Amino acid sequence: MKAIKIGILGLGTVGSGVVKLLQDNAHKITNITGCELKVKTAVVRNVNAHRNVDLTGIELTNDFTKLLNDDEIEIVVEVMGTVDTAREYIKRLLQAKKHVVTANKDLIALHGPELSELAKENKCDLFYEASVAGGIPILRTIVNSFAADQVESVLGIVNGTTNFILTQMTQNGLSYAAALKLAQEKGFAEADPTNDVTGKDAAYKMIILTQFAFGKDITLDEVKLAGIDGIQLEDIKEAAQLGYTLKLLGIAKLINGKLAVSVGPVLVNNSRPLAAIQNENNAVLVTGKAVGETMFYGPGAGELPTANSVLSDIIAVTKDIVLQTTGSRFNDYSQKIEFAKANDIVYPYYLSLLTPDKAGQMLKLTEIMTQANASFKVIKQTGAANGDARISIVTHAMSEAQLNEITEKINNLAEMQLLAAYKVLEEEK
Known part of the structure; x- marks a missing residue:
């Protein structure tokens, strides 16, 4: 049976959860992959910190190069957080032909394309299922x-x-x-x-x-x-x-x-x-x-839900190693697509305003809506402190450009304050 050694960067909440799941589900993982998965080394800031997980047989170190230069370690899990340090570590790991699994959404959002290209160049897997929505695959x-x-x-x-x-x-x-x-x-x-x-x-x-x-x-x-x-x-x-x-x-x-x-x-x-x-x-x-x-x-978060998503990536990498199919992008879909303009983006909107409770204010608001060719679906006025009135509105569907025109004109009125302008998601038709 092939043994695959794993390294971990960071042994906090998610890192500890990964170790626990690997230990608790070792038999099932072996049945699925035909391989024995073992964590060999964990890089941490404080090797003496107390951790609620069995670390028997796992070397704790604060020296990243011990993990980087270990030829036995094929897969590295990055759950340390940060962006710049994690990016540098992952680049060096991919260049050393190690496969990487990360839960670092900030890193992937900012540098995902760069790291994916580097992984492909080095025929390595780079997976990051846990970066979005925790335990939801x-x-x-x-x-x-x-x-x-x-x-x-x-x-x-x-x-x-x-x-x-x-x-x-x-x-x-x-x-x-x-x-x-x-x-x-x-x-x-x-x-x-x-x-x-x-x-x-x-x-x-x-x-x-x-x-x-x-x-x-x-x-x-x-x-x-x-x-x-x-x-x-x-x-x-x-x-x-x-x-x-x-x-x-x-x-x-x-x-x-x-x-x-x-x-x-x-x-x-x-x-x-x-x-x-x-x-x-x-x-x-x-x-x-x-x-x-x-x-x-x-x-969307938590030790074991997020660790479960990390583990699904580890298993996917393991299967690729066995089949010798590593190096494919997590997602290869690419297309040229333009961004929609403000005139194209249409929703109903909720608006709330604060205005003096006196005659003529509702007329001013109606004129602004009419000039923008927008209309009310619901309008409601309630009393507020200091002689003010609070107006709540749900509009019929209108464009973001119309909303921008309305909010600009309201903001230009000395006596009227726009408190909120939120999209509305109506019931399905």
Whole structure:
């Protein structure tokens, strides 16, 4: 029986989970692959730190070259985080003809094409299933199950931290600050949650999903991006009264053959399954021209769910080694596709505004909407503090260009303040 030795960069939550799953499922893995998989070396910052995993037979070191220069080690798992250091290590590993499995979404979103090309040049595998949606095998599903279909859209909840925060605000009436604090106490949010709450983490994942679904390499600047750090509890309550749940969604969509990619708060009609996804869970909807809409749901993070995705990549690499088919890209799909213009991107929108509670304000708003050739579906006014009125609107479908015109004109009015402008995902027809 062939023995395959594995190296690990980083032995934190996910790294420890990989070791546990390899130990607990050794017999099944051997049956599937015909090989015995063993972790030989783990590179860590602190070799003396306590770890809740059996490390018998595994060498702990803080010297990367011990792993790099070991000819016995064929597969290396990178779960150390960071971008620059991980990129440098992975480049050196691929040049040394070692196969790499990583869960590093930031790295793949920023440098995936470069590293994939280097892997191909060196006839190495580079897999990164765990970089998107934790335990949900969404990337390999798109590659394999949608290979003969044309993907029309990929959208969903791809960040567990923000979904937990919004769930707590929606169900328990917590303020944004209180919900964020709770997420940090439960370990769902980092001490510095900036990447999560500004939508940047979700945008990195949408960059990867866009490459797989549409064969287009895009940058962070090409994702229309908004986070949840400016969301007010009043808008969440108003959305609930109107029959919607507020979610942070990543959306990559073909519109008349052109691509639009965004991350931002969206009011999701409560009849849609996405509205029911709670706390730290993720859900990704993939719509194919032939198959229609399919949904993939599961934990978006965590030790064992993410480690399971890493292990599926390790098994895939092992099979390639046995069959001598290493060096193929994880995703070879590539096409030239333009980005959709603001006039082409059409949604209903939710707007909330603060205005003095006096005659004539609603007329001004109506004039602005009429000038943009847009119309109201729902309009509601409630009292606010200091003699102000809060106006909530759901529009009929209109273009992003119309929205930009409306928001610009509202912002130019001294007495009217635009509080929120969010896409609306209506019920399926």
